[in-house]
Amino acid sequence: MIPEKLAKLIELLTEKTKNKKAIWSKGSGDSQFKISVAEGIAVTISSWTDNWNDHFEVLVFNSNGNIIQRFVTDNNSTSKDYQLLATFHGVASDQYYKVDETMDALLSSVNSDEVIGNIEKLDKAPEEDDLPF
Amino acid sequence: MTYRIKVLLSALASVFLFIIIYFVLPKGDRIIINFITIIGVILSLLGILIAYFQILSVKNVAIETQNRIKENIIQNNKILTLSDLSRKAAMIDEILGYLRNDKIDLCILRMKDLKILINNLKNQEQYYSLVSKKQFREIFENFNIDLYNFQTCHLENKKKMDMAVVIKNFENLSTLFLDLEIKLKTPEL
Numbered sequence: 001m002i003p004e005k006l007a008k009l010i011e012l013l014t015e016k017t018k019n020k021k022a023i024w025s026k027g028s029g030d031s032q033f034k035i036s037v038a039e040g041i042a043v044t045i046s047s048w049t050d051n052w053n054d055h056f057e058v059l060v061f062n063s064n065g066n067i068i069q070r071f072v073t074d075n076n077s078t079s080k081d082y083q084l085l086a087t088f089h090g091v092a093s094d095q096y097y098k099v100d101e102t103m104d105a106l107l108s109s110v111n112s113d114e115v116i117g118n119i120e121k122l123d124k125a126p127e128e129d130d131l132p133f
Numbered sequence: 134m135t136y137r138i139k140v141l142l143s144a145l146a147s148v149f150l151f152i153i154i155y156f157v158l159p160k161g162d163r164i165i166i167n168f169i170t171i172i173g174v175i176l177s178l179l180g181i182l183i184a185y186f187q188i189l190s191v192k193n194v195a196i197e198t199q200n201r202i203k204e205n206i207i208q209n210n211k212i213l214t215l216s217d218l219s220r221k222a223a224m225i226d227e228i229l230g231y232l233r234n235d236k237i238d239l240c241i242l243r244m245k246d247l248k249i250l251i252n253n254l255k256n257q258e259q260y261y262s263l264v265s266k267k268q269f270r271e272i273f274e275n276f277n278i279d280l281y282n283f284q285t286c287h288l289e290n291k292k293k294m295d296m297a298v299v300i301k302n303f304e305n306l307s308t309l310f311l312d313l314e315i316k317l318k319t320p321e322l
């Protein structure tokens with residue numbers, strides 16, 4: 001069961017990220033995202049798959065770089081905790097990769113009357129470059 | 134005003150005081166015993182004044198010595214920090230070497246040593262004027278996350294790491310140390 005305060009923090013951060021008021025950066029984990037919250041305090045959310053089981057891990061670092069809160073959830077955890085962390089990871093990832101902005105730009109580009117895509121130019125090798133044999 | 138000048142001026146003032154008293158005294162009282170008394174009082178006052186000046190002079194010497202000691206401590210700290218920074222930069226190269234050779238155990242050990250050194254540096258507020266506090270905080274956060282990821286990846290062997298991000302973080306840390314070292318060596322820049 002996720003600690004109450006941590007759950008509250010995750011909910012607030014998820015909401016703030018959805019409202020585009022939180023800036024995430026990439027952590028060194030394969031699918032890890034980091035946000036600096038206050039003076040030297042950082043929160044990370046990461047995910048990995050192991051034996052067809054999806055894991056999500058949230059960490060809270062204090063200003064001395066020590067972990068003060070850690071919570072891991074997987075498919076076997078309670079649905080509420082799993083859903084909370086999965087959503088949190090999803091919004092952090094979307095914010096970092098700017099999914100909304102990219103999709104909006106794509107949609108407006110496709111909706112417009114402008115021609116999209118480029119004509120592929122095949123480079124023809126000049127005759128003099130042909131091999132002599 | 135130096136101590137010698139103060140004593141000389143006090144002696145001159147005593148002589149003037151004696152001359153004034155001599156002319157102020159009624160002619161009938163100008164006898165040897167009175168003169169001896171007046172000279173005695175003036176000399177006593179002069180002695181007290183000289184003692185006071187001497188105390189002031191000793192106090193100034195003590196303050197000056199204290200300031201010099203402080204300056205020397207700052208200078209020594211600067212030299213120690215400079216050598217410490219060079220050591221830290223060399224440690225980063227060593228860690229990157231372990232990473233290239235896939236020796237994660239040694240890499241974690243060295244990172245733990247480096248964490249202690251960075252923590253010490255973080256607590257020395259005198260360097261905040263040389264580097265951006267935000268930049269330092271961000272680099273320190275990334276370093277701690279990297280250390281945790283190395284430990285869990287090595288133990289659990291399930292997670293994977295984004296080595297491009299790790300190397301970028303180490304490069305940022307190395308740049309910060311070099312930047313700090315240059316600024317300490319050439320404070321006018």
